[in-house]
Amino acid sequence: DAGVIQSPRHEVTEMGQEVTLRCKPISGHDYLFWYRQTMMRGLELLIYFNNNVPIDDSGMPEDRFSAKMPNASFSTLKIQPSEPRDSAVYFCASSSGSGFSYEQYFGPGTRLTVT
């Protein structure tokens, strides 16, 4: 299995531009998570999906952020318009809800820089 795939790995954009981050979870996993990592706040959960349905988006910082999961193998996190304070590493993770295991498998992350 290729693991969780994220693209792009690096994104540099100017303030005000739209940014779209992409994620392909591990096949068969029914949970998908989006995290953001910053020095100040560490690793924080933005939103997660179960069976393609958003369950908890309370971590999404503001209306500029939106996430979708149109099918079991693809999710996007969009920032529009982007701001310099959105600069961070964004991780996608997936897990299987079956059994007593909470282990999440993380992708390599997308490093976003907004200038």
Add this chain to the structure above:
Amino acid sequence: DQQVKQNSPSLSVQEGRISILNCDYTNSMFDYFLWYKKYPAEGPTFLISISSIKDKNEDGRFTVFLNKSAKHLSLHIVPSQPGDSAVYFCAAVGSQGNLIFGKGTKLSVKP
């Protein structure tokens, strides 16, 4: 307000010695905990977990201890190796099955 706290941002240990990484939590309802390890430019990877029905779980050189009364857990690495140098995250499972992470501790193991 942080529910999972890792108060030491960094730790430096000599190769072959023990590394002890600490984690505190505030919510007594948490009953499952995980440790993740993260290398630069990679995503975190699962290391070891523990359920609140246990106070210790071992996997090779890695042991996690849980003290429920103190709301404290620790990860012991014995013996430490240079390849263990990474950022270690402690996480608790929230009420909806989500993970709540600490800010991480950067471990440096010196040869």
